[in-house]
Amino acid sequence: MWKQENRKEGNDDIISDTPIVMNNPIESSKKGALIGALITIKGEITGEEDLVVHGHVEGKITLKKHRVTVGKKGKVKADIYGKIISIEGELQGNLFGEERIVVRQSGVVNGNLIAPRVTLEDGAKFKGSIDMDSQDQDKQKSLPSSQSKNQVEPINTQKTASTGNVKQNVSLDLGAQPSTSSSEK
Amino acid sequence: MKKWLSALGIKSETKTEEPVPPAPKVYQSPALNLLHHQLRHNRKYHILDLAPACGTNVDFFSQFACKIYIEDLHRTLTSFDFLSPEDGFSYEKVFEYLLPYWKNTQFDVIMVWDLFNYLEIEEFEHLVQHLAQFCRTGTLLFALISTRKYISERPTSFKIIDHNHLLYENNSTVLRRCPKYQQSDLTQVMPNFEIGNSFLLRNGFKEYLFSCK
Numbered sequence: 001m002w003k004q005e006n007r008k009e010g011n012d013d014i015i016s017d018t019p020i021v022m023n024n025p026i027e028s029s030k031k032g033a034l035i036g037a038l039i040t041i042k043g044e045i046t047g048e049e050d051l052v053v054h055g056h057v058e059g060k061i062t063l064k065k066h067r068v069t070v071g072k073k074g075k076v077k078a079d080i081y082g083k084i085i086s087i088e089g090e091l092q093g094n095l096f097g098e099e100r101i102v103v104r105q106s107g108v109v110n111g112n113l114i115a116p117r118v119t120l121e122d123g124a125k126f127k128g129s130i131d132m133d134s135q136d137q138d139k140q141k142s143l144p145s146s147q148s149k150n151q152v153e154p155i156n157t158q159k160t161a162s163t164g165n166v167k168q169n170v171s172l173d174l175g176a177q178p179s180t181s182s183s184e185k
Numbered sequence: 186m187k188k189w190l191s192a193l194g195i196k197s198e199t200k201t202e203e204p205v206p207p208a209p210k211v212y213q214s215p216a217l218n219l220l221h222h223q224l225r226h227n228r229k230y231h232i233l234d235l236a237p238a239c240g241t242n243v244d245f246f247s248q249f250a251c252k253i254y255i256e257d258l259h260r261t262l263t264s265f266d267f268l269s270p271e272d273g274f275s276y277e278k279v280f281e282y283l284l285p286y287w288k289n290t291q292f293d294v295i296m297v298w299d300l301f302n303y304l305e306i307e308e309f310e311h312l313v314q315h316l317a318q319f320c321r322t323g324t325l326l327f328a329l330i331s332t333r334k335y336i337s338e339r340p341t342s343f344k345i346i347d348h349n350h351l352l353y354e355n356n357s358t359v360l361r362r363c364p365k366y367q368q369s370d371l372t373q374v375m376p377n378f379e380i381g382n383s384f385l386l387r388n389g390f391k392e393y394l395f396s397c398k
Binding site: 117122124125126127128132 | 237239240244247251252253254255256
């Protein structure tokens with residue numbers, strides 16, 4: 001109906017997908033919200049739908065149950081909480097992914113990533129830390145405390161046989177060091 | 186502002202070779218194999234990687250519960266304007282600024298790759314001193330020291346294929362003189378570490394697995 005009315009008025013050129021999507025809340029929620037390339041937002045963004053950022057955002061984005069994408073032209077200086085976070089543009093901040101974080105080939109990220117799964121595509125630029133907070137860690141928490149962080153792991157000292165492209169090898173005993181010597185540092 | 190160039194290796198002699206970088210090659214890595222065998226699946230590791238981010242390397246370490254710190258230190262050093270010692274700036278401050286960690290941070294594994302070949306001996310020494318603050322007894326440090334006269338102008342990209350193989354990708358056709366650090370140099374410059382294992386490879390690199398004392 002809407003299209004027909006417009007056509008009657010001779011406005012064929014105006015008809016496009018964009019106004020239809022914008023005028024249809026159901027369609028809009030399916031595709032998620034979009035911050036355009038010329039938009040700058042400072043502050044906190046929260047909501048209940050997916051978000052794609054092509055513009056500039058400074059502050060905090062909290063969409064824990066939804067996908068957050070920073071597009072190729074997007075520049076974000078914020079901590080992002082999302083279910084799946086995908087970075088194609090520039091991001092400075094910490095990312096908290098409930099399910100997964102992906103830094104695409106074009107992505108430039110400076111910050112810390114925390115998610116059960118993290119993917120860095122070839123060519124992605126990343127500086128910071130990656131903490132894959134997997135279920136194994138929960139199992140680990142239930143382990144006896146005998147394996148504390150500072151405990152020295154025993155190191156295999158067997159000599160390795162020369163293979164393939166190895167010309168020569170020297171095998172020394174790394175041995176378990178007494179934990180008290182750490183104070184020497 | 187005077188830019189301090191020694192860390193950039195710009196003073197080093199350069200030599201141009203073939204225009205196209207050699208194709209990436211896979212080599213065995215016995216030191217990586219040893220390192221891999223020392224990691225357990227029932228504890229969390231803190232791993233410092235001084236090379237640029239590489240997805241396959243992250244994937245490799247993600248088989249263990251771990252927190253990986255990725256620094257891309259060579260690029261940071263070469264793009265960083267810092268003052269000369271005469272202007273009151275020191276290596277200690279440089280590394281404190283570039284590699285800032287909480288005092289209670291303790292790395293279990295440090296992947297240096299071939300970065301040491303791109304540092305002057307003084308820089309090398311101060312970097313190791315700085316890192317030692319964040320090591321515990323038994324922290325493992327993996328490094329590749331070139332024994333060749335010339336090395337690529339920029340560090341090689343290393344991708345972990347599996348626990349015993351690395352893919353070497355040269356990033357430049359331009360060559361520069363290699364400092365060719367000897368084992369005695371390493372012992373002197375790295376007093377906090379001891380050489381656990383070393384392996385001379387046919388590709389001219391010597392792999393080292395150090396252990397923090």
